[in-house]
Amino acid sequence: MNEGLLPFGVGAWTFIALYLCSLLLVGWWGYRARREDSMKDFYLAGSGFGFIVLVLTLYATQYSGNTLFGFTGKTYRIGYAWTMSVHFMTAVIVFYLLLAPKLQARAHSRGFITPADYLHDRFAYPPLSVLASVVMIVALSNYLLAQLMAMGRAVEGLSATTEIDVYTWAVVGLALIMVVYETLGGLRAVAWTDVLQGVVLMIGFVILTVLVFVYFGGPETSALKILAQEGGGEKLQPPSWAMSREWFSYIFMVGIGAALYPQAIQRLYAARGPTVLRRSLQVMAFLPLTATLIAVFIGITAVAHFPGLEGADADRVLTVVFRDIQAQGGVGYWLVVVLFAAVLAAIMSTADSALLSISSMFSSDLYRRAAPGAGEKSLTKVGKASSWALIVILVVLAIALRHTTLLKLLDRKFDLLVQLSPAFFLGLHWSGLRARPVFVGLVAGLAIALVLAFGVSGKPWGIHAGLYGLPVNLVIAVGGSLLAPGERSAAPG
């Protein structure tokens, strides 16, 4: 993979090092700006974010290493059919319509820190809140692992040395920087670095689009080259019925699942008010057309110009594109340096948000329950310690599992998260929904999703395993609530 690469020179690595140091500096500012040693101040940045910070932190958190590497890689494998990614990222905002207005209002009036705080407030049934937290921690750890692996691949793809294991050092080094600024400044540091990373990422997408057009030609050039390849025309074909089923499945699976990302829910909590949140979502509705669609066009360009990559190498096809641009001239070299910073920005801004969210859930939802007398200061300390412990475990796993493809990891996370949708979506709008049926439904949905995903196939008949578990989950939650009139009913909002 590293053969024939153009390595970054001293100037380029200095630029990248300065960028990484600026993240640490922002982390330090976040630490200096803290008002008190409380959970709310550390995990929700006290009084919350205004419009610009909220849009950029939502953007940088949602568009990740998966968008850049996984999505270009998936387009490389299946062709234009991955246009479905534009649809499913838009679907996330559509599902927020059902979630954001009521959840944000309730979070502000009750002082929620984690998603499980809502469940506890709504259902007052500890087994449900604890299981939901465990599901979210597992799903998010999976996500964080994928981001760490993407970091390693990004650096490995642009380094020419064979004397050291670049992947391992990149994962360790970047994870260390991230955990330092995260534990220094909490959500303030994470969101402020997101602002920096979001801007770098936006600039990166613009540069990438221009460069690809200039160096490789437009879509017509790509289409003609693809048609000239043996069997290449399939990647331009409309989806078969089987692919269309997968397309619908992705829209519901990612649309619902990503709306329930704990780190995204915590950003709804951290919005300064409903107006700021509503306006941020208006902007977010259009961002898939800029970010995800560009990833699809890059993937198609790669199919045309760099055919023949398979497996984990296909995930790294973006670095192959970068290398080629670098090889063609001086300006290209420096633009690739900026793009590389954008890649790191995309990955780290998603990973740090996931890490902070897991830390808050471990401390607030699990540790607080085990040690009910613990004060705010001690809970925050436990949260920080859990960040360090988790990052060590995941770095070891990222090194051990380096040859797994990114999309496989991405899919399993949503199988789990969608099972929480009855408790959140239905629980907010229907006061008749009861705790025990929701809990039993969640257990049944998780069992079906996991058995199908790991025992049968990730997507039986082209539909994600989680979407087989969800209807059963929903029938139990709704049916059980209608048949159990004696149980306590809580006001939905």
Place this chain on the structure above:
Amino acid sequence: MKGPYLSLKVWGVYAVLLLAAVPWYWPAGDDTRWGGVPAWVVVAVAGSAAVSVYTAWLLRRPWPSEEE
């Protein structure tokens, strides 16, 4: 408090847009291209853009919590 987007009309519009945006109905083997991009991709992206516009339009009205 009733959710601001809980209406059959809103989700009916989304259902129509979804069915139009996913090109399940596109004839296999069609290789029409517009500006080098397969025509079915242009339609699918236009469908997604319509979902974005409709969502932003729905979000123009203040939420009940803004009026309290």
